Amino acid sequence: MLPSVIYVFVAYLLLVSGQKKEEKKEEIEFVCPEGAGNGNFADPVTCRRFYQCVDNYPYLNRCPSGLYFDDVNKLCTFKTEARCGPLPTTI
Template sequence: MLKCVIVFVFVTGISAQFKCPQRTGFFPDPEECDLYYLCSQGEYEEKLCPDGLVFDDKDPNHERCDIPANVDCGDRTVLQEPKPSKGCPRANGYYRHPDANACDKFYNCVDGEPNELACPPGLIYDDIDSTCAWPSDSKRKDCFKSKKDSLDDGFQCPDGDTEGPNGSKLPHPTFAHPDDCQKFYICRNAVMPQKGSCSAGKVYNEETFTCDDPANVPGCEDYYEKKKKN
Protein backbone atom coordinates (compact mmCIF):
# COMPACT_ATOMS: atom_id res chain seq x y z
CA MET A 1 0.00 0.00 0.00
CA LEU A 2 1.31 3.37 -1.03
CA LYS A 3 1.46 5.79 1.86
CA CYS A 4 1.23 9.51 1.26
CA VAL A 5 3.09 11.81 3.52
CA ILE A 6 1.68 15.35 3.73
CA VAL A 7 4.17 17.98 4.75
CA PHE A 8 2.96 21.32 6.14
CA VAL A 9 5.30 24.21 5.54
CA PHE A 10 4.97 27.28 7.75
CA VAL A 11 6.40 30.47 6.30
CA THR A 12 7.50 33.13 8.71
CA GLY A 13 6.94 36.76 7.62
CA ILE A 14 10.07 38.52 6.58
CA SER A 15 9.16 41.76 8.38
CA ALA A 16 10.62 42.09 11.83
CA GLN A 17 8.16 42.02 14.72
CA PHE A 18 7.87 44.96 17.06
CA LYS A 19 9.97 44.76 20.21
CA CYS A 20 8.87 46.64 23.29
CA PRO A 21 11.53 49.21 24.35
CA GLN A 22 10.23 48.84 27.92
CA ARG A 23 8.03 46.23 29.56
CA THR A 24 5.15 48.67 30.04
CA GLY A 25 3.96 51.75 28.14
CA PHE A 26 2.76 53.12 24.81
CA PHE A 27 5.31 53.20 21.99
CA PRO A 28 5.26 54.39 18.35
CA ASP A 29 5.63 52.23 15.29
CA PRO A 30 9.00 53.05 13.64
CA GLU A 31 7.39 53.76 10.24
CA GLU A 32 3.68 54.55 10.64
CA CYS A 33 2.80 57.71 12.55
CA ASP A 34 -0.75 56.71 13.46
CA LEU A 35 0.19 53.18 14.52
CA TYR A 36 1.42 52.44 18.05
CA TYR A 37 1.71 49.63 20.57
CA LEU A 38 0.59 49.00 24.11
CA CYS A 39 3.28 47.02 25.92
CA SER A 40 2.41 45.08 29.04
CA GLN A 41 4.93 42.77 30.73
CA GLY A 42 6.98 42.76 27.55
CA GLU A 43 4.06 41.68 25.31
CA TYR A 44 2.61 44.15 22.83
CA GLU A 45 -0.83 44.93 21.43
CA GLU A 46 -1.12 46.81 18.13
CA LYS A 47 -3.29 49.96 18.23
CA LEU A 48 -4.30 52.54 15.62
CA CYS A 49 -5.31 56.18 16.03
CA PRO A 50 -8.62 57.33 14.49
CA ASP A 51 -8.18 58.30 10.84
CA GLY A 52 -6.71 61.81 10.60
CA LEU A 53 -4.97 61.72 13.97
CA VAL A 54 -1.43 60.54 14.75
CA PHE A 55 0.24 59.10 17.83
CA ASP A 56 1.97 61.53 20.18
CA ASP A 57 5.01 59.64 21.50
CA LYS A 58 6.34 62.29 23.91
CA ASP A 59 5.30 60.36 27.05
CA PRO A 60 5.19 56.52 27.03
CA ASN A 61 2.97 56.61 30.11
CA HIS A 62 0.14 58.36 28.25
CA GLU A 63 -1.94 57.14 25.32
CA ARG A 64 -2.65 60.18 23.12
CA CYS A 65 -3.62 60.71 19.49
CA ASP A 66 -3.59 64.31 18.20
CA ILE A 67 -3.79 66.33 14.98
CA PRO A 68 -0.60 66.18 12.86
CA ALA A 69 0.15 69.88 13.45
CA ASN A 70 0.74 69.12 17.13
CA VAL A 71 2.95 66.04 16.64
CA ASP A 72 6.45 65.72 15.20
CA CYS A 73 6.33 62.41 13.36
CA GLY A 74 9.95 62.60 12.22
CA ASP A 75 10.72 59.60 10.02
CA ARG A 76 7.32 58.03 10.75
CA THR A 77 5.85 59.18 7.45
CA VAL A 78 3.46 56.30 6.67
CA LEU A 79 -0.26 56.73 7.45
CA GLN A 80 -3.29 54.48 7.27
CA GLU A 81 -5.55 54.61 4.22
CA PRO A 82 -7.79 57.70 4.47
CA LYS A 83 -11.54 57.41 5.07
CA PRO A 84 -12.77 60.55 3.29
CA SER A 85 -16.26 62.01 3.25
CA LYS A 86 -17.74 65.19 1.79
CA GLY A 87 -15.72 68.09 3.19
CA CYS A 88 -13.35 65.78 5.09
CA PRO A 89 -10.19 64.44 3.40
CA ARG A 90 -9.86 62.24 6.49
CA ALA A 91 -12.38 61.33 9.16
CA ASN A 92 -10.88 63.59 11.84
CA GLY A 93 -8.95 66.85 11.94
CA TYR A 94 -9.06 70.44 10.69
CA TYR A 95 -9.16 71.16 6.95
CA ARG A 96 -9.38 74.20 4.68
CA HIS A 97 -12.73 75.22 3.24
CA PRO A 98 -13.36 73.88 -0.29
CA ASP A 99 -14.15 77.42 -1.47
CA ALA A 100 -10.73 78.89 -2.31
CA ASN A 101 -12.05 82.39 -1.58
CA ALA A 102 -13.35 81.46 1.88
CA CYS A 103 -9.94 81.83 3.51
CA ASP A 104 -11.46 82.71 6.87
CA LYS A 105 -13.45 79.46 7.11
CA PHE A 106 -12.46 75.84 7.72
CA TYR A 107 -13.88 72.45 8.66
CA ASN A 108 -13.48 70.55 11.91
CA CYS A 109 -14.09 66.92 10.99
CA VAL A 110 -15.18 64.49 13.69
CA ASP A 111 -15.81 60.88 12.67
CA GLY A 112 -16.35 62.00 9.08
CA GLU A 113 -18.83 64.78 9.91
CA PRO A 114 -17.67 68.27 8.79
CA ASN A 115 -18.43 71.24 11.03
CA GLU A 116 -17.87 74.63 9.40
CA LEU A 117 -16.07 77.16 11.60
CA ALA A 118 -14.97 80.75 11.03
CA CYS A 119 -11.78 82.53 12.08
CA PRO A 120 -11.99 85.83 14.01
CA PRO A 121 -12.36 88.88 11.72
CA GLY A 122 -9.17 89.66 9.82
CA LEU A 123 -7.62 86.20 10.26
CA ILE A 124 -7.36 83.37 7.75
CA TYR A 125 -7.15 79.62 8.26
CA ASP A 126 -3.60 78.28 8.04
CA ASP A 127 -3.89 74.58 7.25
CA ILE A 128 -0.20 73.92 7.84
CA ASP A 129 -0.45 74.85 11.51
CA SER A 130 -4.19 74.05 11.76
CA THR A 131 -4.94 77.44 13.28
CA CYS A 132 -6.21 80.91 12.41
CA ALA A 133 -3.49 83.49 11.74
CA TRP A 134 -2.92 86.96 10.42
CA PRO A 135 -2.37 86.85 6.65
CA SER A 136 1.13 88.30 7.10
CA ASP A 137 2.05 85.53 9.57
CA SER A 138 0.35 82.65 7.80
CA LYS A 139 2.31 79.97 5.98
CA ARG A 140 -0.59 79.64 3.57
CA LYS A 141 0.33 81.56 0.41
CA ASP A 142 -2.38 80.38 -2.00
CA CYS A 143 -5.17 82.31 -0.31
CA PHE A 144 -7.42 84.72 -2.11
CA LYS A 145 -5.88 88.21 -2.00
CA SER A 146 -8.48 90.80 -1.09
CA LYS A 147 -8.20 94.39 -2.28
CA LYS A 148 -10.07 95.70 0.76
CA ASP A 149 -8.38 98.11 3.15
CA SER A 150 -6.48 96.39 5.90
CA LEU A 151 -4.62 97.45 9.05
CA ASP A 152 -0.92 96.82 9.67
CA ASP A 153 -1.79 93.62 11.59
CA GLY A 154 -3.83 92.28 8.66
CA PHE A 155 -7.35 93.00 9.95
CA GLN A 156 -10.00 93.61 7.29
CA CYS A 157 -13.67 94.38 7.77
CA PRO A 158 -15.73 91.26 7.05
CA ASP A 159 -18.18 91.20 4.16
CA GLY A 160 -21.91 91.52 4.80
CA ASP A 161 -23.99 93.27 7.43
CA THR A 162 -23.40 92.92 11.16
CA GLU A 163 -26.44 92.72 13.41
CA GLY A 164 -26.47 94.26 16.87
CA PRO A 165 -27.99 92.73 20.04
CA ASN A 166 -31.51 93.81 18.99
CA GLY A 167 -31.14 92.44 15.47
CA SER A 168 -30.68 95.81 13.77
CA LYS A 169 -27.90 96.51 11.30
CA LEU A 170 -24.86 98.23 12.83
CA PRO A 171 -23.56 101.12 10.69
CA HIS A 172 -20.14 101.07 12.37
CA PRO A 173 -19.73 97.52 13.73
CA THR A 174 -16.98 96.60 16.18
CA PHE A 175 -15.10 93.31 16.53
CA ALA A 176 -13.00 91.70 19.25
CA HIS A 177 -9.23 91.57 18.95
CA PRO A 178 -8.16 87.89 18.84
CA ASP A 179 -5.24 88.29 21.28
CA ASP A 180 -6.04 91.23 23.58
CA CYS A 181 -9.24 91.57 25.65
CA GLN A 182 -8.91 95.37 25.97
CA LYS A 183 -8.55 96.02 22.24
CA PHE A 184 -11.09 95.84 19.45
CA TYR A 185 -11.64 96.94 15.86
CA ILE A 186 -14.08 99.48 14.42
CA CYS A 187 -15.37 99.26 10.86
CA ARG A 188 -16.43 102.77 9.83
CA ASN A 189 -19.39 102.53 7.48
CA ALA A 190 -18.79 98.76 7.71
CA VAL A 191 -15.78 98.96 5.37
CA MET A 192 -13.04 101.20 6.83
CA PRO A 193 -11.03 99.39 9.56
CA GLN A 194 -9.69 101.24 12.61
CA LYS A 195 -8.16 100.16 15.90
CA GLY A 196 -9.97 100.75 19.19
CA SER A 197 -9.25 100.19 22.87
CA CYS A 198 -11.36 100.12 26.02
CA SER A 199 -10.50 102.39 28.94
CA ALA A 200 -8.42 100.97 31.80
CA GLY A 201 -10.32 98.39 33.82
CA LYS A 202 -12.65 97.49 30.95
CA VAL A 203 -12.55 94.80 28.26
CA TYR A 204 -14.40 94.43 24.98
CA ASN A 205 -17.61 92.40 25.07
CA GLU A 206 -18.39 91.01 21.61
CA GLU A 207 -21.90 90.00 22.72
CA THR A 208 -22.94 93.59 23.47
CA PHE A 209 -20.45 95.36 21.16
CA THR A 210 -19.38 97.56 24.08
CA CYS A 211 -16.62 97.86 26.68
CA ASP A 212 -17.64 96.01 29.83
CA ASP A 213 -16.48 94.76 33.21
CA PRO A 214 -14.06 91.79 32.83
CA ALA A 215 -16.32 89.65 35.03
CA ASN A 216 -19.01 89.82 32.32
CA VAL A 217 -16.77 88.57 29.51
CA PRO A 218 -15.90 84.84 29.52
CA GLY A 219 -12.17 84.31 29.05
CA CYS A 220 -11.27 87.88 30.05
CA GLU A 221 -12.09 87.73 33.77
CA ASP A 222 -8.42 87.72 34.81
CA TYR A 223 -7.12 89.95 32.00
CA TYR A 224 -5.81 92.78 34.19
CA GLU A 225 -4.42 90.45 36.88
CA LYS A 226 -2.41 88.61 34.25
CA LYS A 227 -1.32 91.92 32.69
CA LYS A 228 0.12 93.08 36.01
CA LYS A 229 2.15 89.86 36.36
CA ASN A 230 3.60 90.29 32.87
Protein backbone atom coordinates in the same frame (compact mmCIF):
# COMPACT_ATOMS: atom_id res chain seq x y z
CA MET B 1 -16.10 32.46 -26.32
CA LEU B 2 -15.64 36.15 -25.48
CA PRO B 3 -17.13 35.91 -21.94
CA SER B 4 -14.68 33.13 -21.01
CA VAL B 5 -11.74 35.32 -22.09
CA ILE B 6 -13.07 38.14 -19.91
CA TYR B 7 -13.41 35.80 -16.91
CA VAL B 8 -9.83 34.57 -17.33
CA PHE B 9 -8.56 38.16 -17.58
CA VAL B 10 -10.46 39.24 -14.45
CA ALA B 11 -9.18 36.19 -12.54
CA TYR B 12 -5.62 37.08 -13.58
CA LEU B 13 -6.04 40.68 -12.38
CA LEU B 14 -7.36 39.51 -9.02
CA LEU B 15 -4.44 37.13 -8.61
CA VAL B 16 -1.85 39.78 -9.44
CA SER B 17 -3.43 42.41 -7.17
CA GLY B 18 -3.57 39.92 -4.29
CA GLN B 19 0.15 39.19 -4.61
CA LYS B 20 1.05 42.87 -4.44
CA LYS B 21 -1.02 43.36 -1.28
CA GLU B 22 0.73 40.44 0.39
CA GLU B 23 4.13 41.96 -0.42
CA LYS B 24 3.12 45.26 1.23
CA LYS B 25 2.10 43.51 4.45
CA GLU B 26 5.73 42.87 5.33
CA GLU B 27 6.22 44.63 8.67
CA ILE B 28 8.96 45.06 11.20
CA GLU B 29 8.45 42.95 14.32
CA PHE B 30 8.09 45.38 17.23
CA VAL B 31 9.81 44.55 20.51
CA CYS B 32 8.89 46.43 23.68
CA PRO B 33 11.81 48.55 24.92
CA GLU B 34 13.73 46.71 27.62
CA GLY B 35 13.35 48.24 31.06
CA ALA B 36 10.72 50.76 29.90
CA GLY B 37 7.86 48.94 31.59
CA ASN B 38 4.28 49.20 30.41
CA GLY B 39 3.29 52.07 28.13
CA ASN B 40 2.61 53.35 24.62
CA PHE B 41 5.37 53.44 22.00
CA ALA B 42 5.45 54.76 18.43
CA ASP B 43 5.28 52.34 15.53
CA PRO B 44 8.66 52.55 13.74
CA VAL B 45 6.92 52.42 10.33
CA THR B 46 4.00 54.87 10.57
CA CYS B 47 2.76 57.62 12.88
CA ARG B 48 -0.82 56.38 12.44
CA ARG B 49 -0.17 53.40 14.75
CA PHE B 50 1.40 52.74 18.12
CA TYR B 51 2.12 49.78 20.36
CA GLN B 52 0.83 49.40 23.89
CA CYS B 53 3.30 47.27 25.84
CA VAL B 54 1.77 45.27 28.69
CA ASP B 55 3.99 42.87 30.61
CA ASN B 56 6.54 43.12 27.77
CA TYR B 57 3.99 42.07 25.10
CA PRO B 58 3.26 44.61 22.30
CA TYR B 59 -0.38 45.19 21.30
CA LEU B 60 -0.79 47.05 17.99
CA ASN B 61 -3.22 49.99 18.09
CA ARG B 62 -4.33 52.45 15.43
CA CYS B 63 -5.05 56.11 16.00
CA PRO B 64 -8.58 57.20 15.05
CA SER B 65 -9.08 58.62 11.57
CA GLY B 66 -7.26 61.93 11.09
CA LEU B 67 -5.09 61.56 14.21
CA TYR B 68 -1.40 60.68 14.61
CA PHE B 69 0.61 59.28 17.51
CA ASP B 70 2.61 61.81 19.54
CA ASP B 71 5.65 59.99 20.90
CA VAL B 72 6.32 62.68 23.51
CA ASN B 73 2.85 62.81 25.11
CA LYS B 74 2.16 59.14 24.25
CA LEU B 75 -1.29 59.72 22.74
CA CYS B 76 -3.06 60.29 19.41
CA THR B 77 -3.49 63.92 18.39
CA PHE B 78 -3.78 66.15 15.33
CA LYS B 79 -1.00 65.88 12.73
CA THR B 80 0.18 69.45 13.37
CA GLU B 81 0.62 68.70 17.08
CA ALA B 82 2.09 65.20 16.83
CA ARG B 83 5.81 64.71 17.40
CA CYS B 84 6.50 61.44 15.70
CA GLY B 85 9.49 59.74 14.14
CA PRO B 86 13.11 60.02 15.18
CA LEU B 87 13.19 62.44 18.11
CA PRO B 88 16.29 64.45 19.01
CA THR B 89 17.98 63.42 22.23
CA THR B 90 19.98 65.56 24.62
CA ILE B 91 23.02 64.41 26.54
